[in-house]
Amino acid sequence: xxxxxxxxxxxxxxxxxxxxxxxxxxxxxxxxxxxxxxxxxxxxxxxxxxxxxxxxxxxxxxxxxxxxxxxxxxxxxxxxxxxxxxxxxxxxxxxxxxxxxxxxxxxxxxxxxxxxxxxxxxxxxxxxx
Amino acid sequence: xxxxxxxxxxxxxxxxxxxxxxxxxxxxxxxxxxxxxxxxxxxxxxxxxxxxxxxxxxxxxxxxxxxxxxxxxxxxxxxxxxxxxxxxxxxxxxxxxxxxxxxxxxxxxxxxxxxxxxxxxxxxxxxxxxxxxxxxxxxxxxxxxxxxxxxxxxxxxxxxxxxxxxxxxxxxxxxxxxxxxxxxxxxxxxxxxxxxxxxxxxxxxxxxxxxxxxxxxx
Numbered sequence: 001x002x003x004x005x006x007x008x009x010x011x012x013x014x015x016x017x018x019x020x021x022x023x024x025x026x027x028x029x030x031x032x033x034x035x036x037x038x039x040x041x042x043x044x045x046x047x048x049x050x051x052x053x054x055x056x057x058x059x060x061x062x063x064x065x066x067x068x069x070x071x072x073x074x075x076x077x078x079x080x081x082x083x084x085x086x087x088x089x090x091x092x093x094x095x096x097x098x099x100x101x102x103x104x105x106x107x108x109x110x111x112x113x114x115x116x117x118x119x120x121x122x123x124x125x126x127x128x129x
Numbered sequence: 130x131x132x133x134x135x136x137x138x139x140x141x142x143x144x145x146x147x148x149x150x151x152x153x154x155x156x157x158x159x160x161x162x163x164x165x166x167x168x169x170x171x172x173x174x175x176x177x178x179x180x181x182x183x184x185x186x187x188x189x190x191x192x193x194x195x196x197x198x199x200x201x202x203x204x205x206x207x208x209x210x211x212x213x214x215x216x217x218x219x220x221x222x223x224x225x226x227x228x229x230x231x232x233x234x235x236x237x238x239x240x241x242x243x244x245x246x247x248x249x250x251x252x253x254x255x256x257x258x259x260x261x262x263x264x265x266x267x268x269x270x271x272x273x274x275x276x277x278x279x280x281x282x283x284x285x286x287x288x289x290x291x292x293x294x295x296x297x298x299x300x301x302x303x304x305x306x307x308x309x310x311x312x313x314x315x316x317x318x319x320x321x322x323x324x325x326x327x328x329x330x331x332x333x334x335x336x337x338x339x340x341x342x343x344x345x346x347x
């Protein structure tokens with residue numbers, strides 16, 4: 001699963017979100033006596049969590065759906081859900097092929113569920129009243 | 130040792146175009162000094178220079194350069210980073226952190242060595258002072274403009290600033306609320322005995338006995 005997400009995650013999707021964060025929040029954070037590193041950990045990155053996890057989920061879904069890039073870049077050495085699904089389809093094993101097809105639907109669905117759950121920035125702030 | 134805030138501006142502006150030149154003034158503890166002037170004269174930039182956030186707020190624009198000095202209670206601050214200056218900033222838009230509740234926004238300003246019980250008590254007291262005791266767990270987006278302004282000021286005060294900069298904090302409030310919040314702001318500053326600089330376009334915002342500095346283009 002991690003292979004799929006890491007394989008296709010494009011930092012270009014996140015760059016605009018990262019650059020668009022309001023610089024005035026940084027100014028306010030610093031004037032509250034917080035270190036610049038705390039601005040990153042407690043403000044900027046938590047606000048980016050949703051975008052980060054959404055990008056990961058989309059990248060994962062795309063990765064799962066892509067057969068040829070997986071095959072070419074992996075040079076046939078890596079077995080993925082996609083390559084197995086295609087292999088089973090050509091082998092004519094309908095039962096197994098259906099299972100892989102279902103897996104191709106369920107895995108991206110799980111990735112989006114994870115993204116929705118972990119993308120909530122509030123989780124970073126444990127310990128505050 | 131001189132007490133209060135002393136600001137001396139030799140030059141503030143871009144490399145080619147100065148916004149402000151040869152300006153110097155002091156604000157005693159508990160007093161509010163008002164800066165007025167036309168748009169684009171450099172009022173907010175001047176606050177940024179005093180707070181040490183000039184390079185952050187001017188992000189993406191032509192960089193502004195500040196030449197001068199900032200002293201607070203005799204200590205030179207302009208050579209220190211923003212988070213070590215002890216100067217609070219309240220902006221025109223009451224910028225609350227959108228991912229935190231009201232209580233978390235207030236607690237964010239406190240020293241991290243403060244115990245949890247003490248932190249909770251201070252948040253409770255701050256909400257009481259802001260007349261918003263039931264808003265502890267509210268999301269910032271649920272607050273009205275006036276409520277956000279009060280929370281933003283309380284948050285700035287909870288950081289125990291040694292000076293406070295107010296950049297048009299009343300400009301987005303309706304008239305009925307404006308007078309009330311303005312008086313409340315000034316009362317907080319006086320009670321805490323900290324020097325404050327207020328930027329405004331509205332003469333009605335000027336505190337009683339406040340020194341007014343009219344800024345003009347350099």
